Amino acid sequence: MSNQSQNEFNESSVTLQTFVLFLVATFSGLLVAVLLLPIFLPNMAFSLSGDAPKAYWYLSRATAFISLSLLWLSMVLGLGITNKMARLWPGMPATFAIHEYVSLLGLAFALFHALIILGDHYINFTLLQLLVPFATLEYRPFWVGIGQIGFYVWLIVVISFYIRPLIGQKSWRLLHYASFGLYLMGIMHGIFSGTDTSMGWAQNYYWYSAGSLIFLAFMRFVGSLINALFPVKKQTPVQRSSQR
Numbered sequence: 001m002s003n004q005s006q007n008e009f010n011e012s013s014v015t016l017q018t019f020v021l022f023l024v025a026t027f028s029g030l031l032v033a034v035l036l037l038p039i040f041l042p043n044m045a046f047s048l049s050g051d052a053p054k055a056y057w058y059l060s061r062a063t064a065f066i067s068l069s070l071l072w073l074s075m076v077l078g079l080g081i082t083n084k085m086a087r088l089w090p091g092m093p094a095t096f097a098i099h100e101y102v103s104l105l106g107l108a109f110a111l112f113h114a115l116i117i118l119g120d121h122y123i124n125f126t127l128l129q130l131l132v133p134f135a136t137l138e139y140r141p142f143w144v145g146i147g148q149i150g151f152y153v154w155l156i157v158v159i160s161f162y163i164r165p166l167i168g169q170k171s172w173r174l175l176h177y178a179s180f181g182l183y184l185m186g187i188m189h190g191i192f193s194g195t196d197t198s199m200g201w202a203q204n205y206y207w208y209s210a211g212s213l214i215f216l217a218f219m220r221f222v223g224s225l226i227n228a229l230f231p232v233k234k235q236t237p238v239q240r241s242s243q244r
C-alpha cells in the first residue's frame, strides 16, 4: 500500500460516537427485550415469558449466526483490501469503511447473542457466567469459553481501529491478524456449543463459510508469493516514453 493510501486509512471510518451509539443501542435492545417488555407490554411479551420462554433462546441462536456471518463478511472485505480486488469495486476507501462498519455491527450482534440468554430460564446463566470465560459450568464451559474469548479478541480488534495512531501501523496490522484466530474461535464455538450443529443447513453453512474464507486467504497468499518472486518494477513516465 502506498504512503498516501496508508494515510488515507489511518483514521477510523466509524467515529467514536457511532461506536458508543452501537453499544448503547445493543444494551437498550436487551433491556427492552429482557426487562421492560414483560412489564409494560405483558401480552406482546407473552411468548417471551411463562415458565419456559423459548423466544430468548431463539433470539440468541439467530443473532449468533448473524454475528458469525458479519464476521465472515468483514473478513472477506478485509482480504479484498489486501488482495487488491477491491481496487476495482467499490474502491479502497469504501471497502475499508464497510469492512469496519460490518465488524462493529457483528460485535454488537455477538454482545446481544451472549446477553439475551439471560432471559432464558432453561439453564439460568448469571451475567458473570456469561462475561467470564469458561464459567458456564452447567453447559459446555470449554466451547462456550472459546466463544467468550473470541468476543474479547473481537473487542480488542475493533478498539485497535481507534488507537491506530497511538500503537503504530505495524502493531495495528499484527493485532488485526488476530481476526483469523477470532474467526476460528467463533466457528469452533458455534459448531461445538450450538444446538443447530446437528441440522443439515447449519453444517452446510459452516462448510461454505469456512471454505470460502480459506479459499480467499489462499488466493491472497499465492498473490503475495507471486509478487515477492516476480516483483513488477514500476516504470517512470520518462522510462515509458523512451520505450516508444
Ligand code: HEM
Residues within 6 Å of the ligand: 060, 061, 062, 064, 065, 067, 068, 071, 110, 113, 114, 117, 130, 131, 139, 144, 147, 148, 149, 150, 151, 154, 186, 187, 189, 190, 191, 193, 194, 195, 196, 197, 202
Ligand atoms: C460472551 C461471549 C459469548 C457467549 C457467552 C456465548 C454463548 C453461547 C451459547 C451458550 C451458545 C449455545 C446456544 C445454543 O445453541 O443452545 C452459543 C452458540 C453459538 N454462538 Fe456464542 N457466545 C459468545 C460469543 C460468540 C461469538 C463472538 C460468536 C461469533 C463470532 C458466537 C457464535 C455462536 C454460534 C454461531 C452459535 C451456534 C448457535 C446455534 O447452533 O444455534 N458466539 N453461544
